[in-house]
Amino acid sequence: MGDVDHMNDAGGRAASDVVGSPFDNASVAARLGGETFTTQVGDLVFDGFRVTGVGSVADGTGASGAGAVTAADADGTEGTESTTASGAGESADGGRPVAVLVHGWPQFAACWEDTARALADAGIDVIAYDQRGYSPGARPGEVEDYTVELLVADLRALVRAWGLTRFHLVGHDWGGILGWHYAAQHPDDLLTFTSVSTAHPTGHGRRIEEDPDQYERMHYLRQIRKDPAGVEARMLADGGRRLAAIYGDAVSPERVQSYVDRFSEPEVLAAALAYYRALGLGHTPRLTPITVPTLYVWGSEDLAFTRGAAELTGDHVEADYRFVEIPEATHWLPEQEPEVVSGAVIDWIREH
Template identity: 45%
Template sequence: MRVRARGLTFDVFAGGPGGGGTVLLLHGFPQNSRSWAGVQPALWNAGLRTIAIDQRGYSPGARPDGVEAYRVGEAAADAAAVLDVLGLADVHVLGHDWGSLVAWQLAIDRPERVRTLTAVSVAHPAALWRALDTDPDQRERFSYANLFRDGPRAAALLLADDERRLRRMFAGAGLSEAGIERYVGPMREPGALLAALRWYAAMTEKDYVAACPVTVPTTYIWSDLDLAMGRIAAESCGAWVTADYRFVELTGVSHWIPDQAPIALAEAALARIRSRP
């Protein structure tokens, strides 16, 4: 379905039986709501409804101009507005990559809307920024973001040679060519990849360092083969949660946890959801 919120139109995909609560699913870069295809069945079997949003920059009807429009707080406000339109007072939230940062921000800004939080791969914004400031390993891991902040140049490079570099990003995810295509295909739409890259250009220190602790029950899931997120940022995440907190480490798994380890992810998310049904 398409949901009109905050002057934008979002592609939103709902599924599951309902009656047992709702899980909001937030994807990352350079993916879309289909990244949850392997996770959703386990949530549905548990009696949960899922709401997966193609976030701003990814929904064709939600590609505002300008870098400032892609600050993480704007995406968190989008999520809350979509919930308003759908008549959902509060939900369980599950986010991966940039979707993880949006999930953290939603829990910070609107804790009354978040029953539980399961953040995947990307740490709490303050934990991440402090690691970038103090940990040389994390700075090296995140160095690609410097290129991505130059959206036009990065988009041209990623789309060149039949999207060779963009496709290579999914190394280690265990995806077939068809699986990779479900992410790469939408990025060929005019302006789509450039809009998605604006999330990186919009990153500012003040948004991350000033982020408050999270006050809702939280699980943070990290994988030891994640090339973007190091152990120091991951293990410091708990310092930014004042409610019940669990750290789940997946071994032998890359950054692309929803694709590579959907069952383990679903089990960890369900354990968190059941702590506050």
Template identity: 40%
Template sequence: MEAFSRNGMRFDVSDEGPVGAETVVLLHGFPQSAQSWIGVSRPLLAAGYRVIAPDQRGYTPRARPRSRRAYRLNELVADVVALADAAGTERIHLVGHDWGGGVAWMFAATRPERLHTLTAVSAPHPRAVAKAMLTSRQSWQAWHVGFFQVPWLPEAAIRSRGGRLAVALLERSGLSADLARAYADRLINDPEGLAAALRWYRAMPLDTSVGLRAGAVTVPTTYVWSTNDIAIGRRAAELTSRWVTGPFDFKVLEGVSHWIPEQAPDALATYILERIRSISPTT
């Protein structure tokens, strides 16, 4: 499968591994793409799984609605349902990083019947984030969330001076110089894609109550956090277990930045496989 469709939109997809095998779906965050999962995919494929990584809404040229309402969580979750349907699989192992983690948490809370397991990477449960904002430095650490909701200014800042500010901020967050430059170039060379990616943030005020009402997750879950994540503090990470009632593991990667799929792909793949095999020990 090279693409799937929903409501007239067409999403590009990387789909590897045997059709009919248990399926792992990998959801990227900002400002990534399906390519951010390459290092994680290899061990999963070697273990015999089918691995599907879409370019999510806004990041794929034929799925860029212009309204911020189109980027609400219910729409993003429905995209993943459509992906699973197109792949011909009733239940998936879902992995999400950054914004992809936010979608994965909401998917697990609202569509548990479509999941085998959940592995959330970097992004804590949304109610853990809300709690941490009242009791820690989490609000300060997430300064960019508010900034990205401002009209036109974030786009101007990201494109300014050939993207040098964007590159500097991405490097400061832990990305290698090469990846920081590649991610920044992707944003500044595709103005429509940049605006669409920022609509994920600009839709957040429309979803505030939805996130705060997110129910406890009942499926087997692993949450992976890294100590050098400048966007997510320890308090939010540690609070996440309060909103998981199913089997739960909290994994900490010491000295790793927010960019876990790029910086520690083998360790992350190991955690994903451990979670999958906890319910499929013979796989």
């Protein structure tokens, strides 16, 4: 499955010793009392952070402030370690549930900082990683390297490398798209699935065909497919002014600047935009009904997903389902409404 190195991504130093962006994985991990990791799967190396839950999720006796994660050997290979998780979505050393958080575009694993803190305080172990194209060591150069099939395969390989068999999956934006497909293809892996912002792809596709408003909201996708180089150049011009404007006032200026800085590095934005270009290659699997307990959290002012798409989502879930609407909230829920998002996720995990 691949080698796993969880010492951290700074040559053996603790996360708190790393000097870099205040919103890179090392800085986030240091603030959370967790640690960074790298996991190699095949030729790709993924970066992320993880935090150990404190207290018991069952009775809500979480403590304030998550403690450092203790790594456990995954497969007996010298010099390789895995996250402290195994069995039915529980950590090896504490019997805690494990939540894997998957970011979308244009964000990184750092977008989950506040959610990760709340989940860890509630007794839930958290793992968040930078997806293909976002992790420097997992940035292949062709559009066909960014299909939904490969994103799902990445996550399946990663959770196997981490020693997880069943876990709670939370995805936002493209992390939500990945999550819907993962839940359809690998339902036995999941205890629950939470999609933040992202409507079920089938219902969303139906609204694009039937609703002129939803169709018009997908204008950016058509532009990316038509002129990817032009879109990239315009987003990064003037110090990334247009890219920064995407977040509105839902994300702090400091965090937005950190995103702009990272996307301004060579090939990063091109790789992220390749997700949209790959949708046109015809490799996206057809979705079957979702049989995993599913929570959908949506902001009423989301510019990507209309109310019609949001309200159709439940039609595609044949399991326990909950729809949580956050009034006056936008697409950027993990950072704009972290308390509501994390509270809904914690309740969902406790119930399942």
